[in-house]
Amino acid sequence: MRILVMQASPNEDGLTASMAKEAMAGAEAAGAETELVHLRKLKLAACDPEDEDGWGRCRRESLCIIEDDLEMVRGKIAGADGIVLSTPVYFGDVAEVVKNCFDRMRRCERAGPAEPRVEGRWVLGIAAAGGGGGGGPTCLVAMERYFAHLGMPIFDQMVVTRRSREYMLAAARGAGERFVKYIEEQRAG
Ligand SMILES: Cc1cc2nc3c(=O)[nH]c(=O)nc-3n(C[C@H](O)[C@H](O)[C@H](O)COP(=O)(O)O)c2cc1C
Numbered sequence: 001m002r003i004l005v006m007q008a009s010p011n012e013d014g015l016t017a018s019m020a021k022e023a024m025a026g027a028e029a030a031g032a033e034t035e036l037v038h039l040r041k042l043k044l045a046a047c048d049p050e051d052e053d054g055w056g057r058c059r060r061e062s063l064c065i066i067e068d069d070l071e072m073v074r075g076k077i078a079g080a081d082g083i084v085l086s087t088p089v090y091f092g093d094v095a096e097v098v099k100n101c102f103d104r105m106r107r108c109e110r111a112g113p114a115e116p117r118v119e120g121r122w123v124l125g126i127a128a129a130g131g132g133g134g135g136g137p138t139c140l141v142a143m144e145r146y147f148a149h150l151g152m153p154i155f156d157q158m159v160v161t162r163r164s165r166e167y168m169l170a171a172a173r174g175a176g177e178r179f180v181k182y183i184e185e186q187r188a189g
Helices: 015-029 057-061 070-078 096-111 136-150 165-188
Strands: 002-007 033-038 082-088 122-128 154-160
Touching: 002 015, 002 070, 002 165, 015 033, 015 082, 015 122, 015 154, 015 165, 033 070, 057 096, 070 096, 082 136, 082 165, 096 136, 122 136, 122 165, 136 154, 154 165
Parallel strands: 002 033, 002 082, 082 122, 122 154
Antiparallel strands: none
């Protein structure tokens, strides 16, 4: 069982990263192999479609014209059984780097003869917000839409705020552990 943990905050000790690390520890406690990816350390540019109809190489070949780390991330997701995606909430949305990554990936996978595909990889989504958590729910809606377009089933999505930090860190560990067991149960039928 492989779980890819993706965290999207520039702050490696902040709320987003801490939630990711707790979920990762929970997944490891349940026996999963894990890998942590810092999205902000990668090159993930914004989508730039080149055709007049708004599509491009993504539709024809399931590949993006921009040569950066997208294909590497896509390959890592495809090679995992599930992902934990922990993003800070920015303006009630996912962080820009998450948007860049998933905007482009869904184009490639929606239209073209994609191989490898991320379809079917399970998701645990985490939205880390500021004090009051305004924008947390809309961030989850944005994530939910990406995963729906990519055919990635959602195990759970959580909002954490600075106020709920303490008890939500414990929840993230529990969620990571249960996530792995749940995928195993799904596989066993
Ligand atoms: C550009 C920007 C926009 C933000 N927008 C929101 C927001 O809409 N709602 C919210 O609750 N917090 C917002 N925040 C606060 C972050 O979500 C909060 O600081 C987050 O927990 C960062 O976590 P970190 O410690 O992992 O960096 C924003 C922060 C930044 C930098």
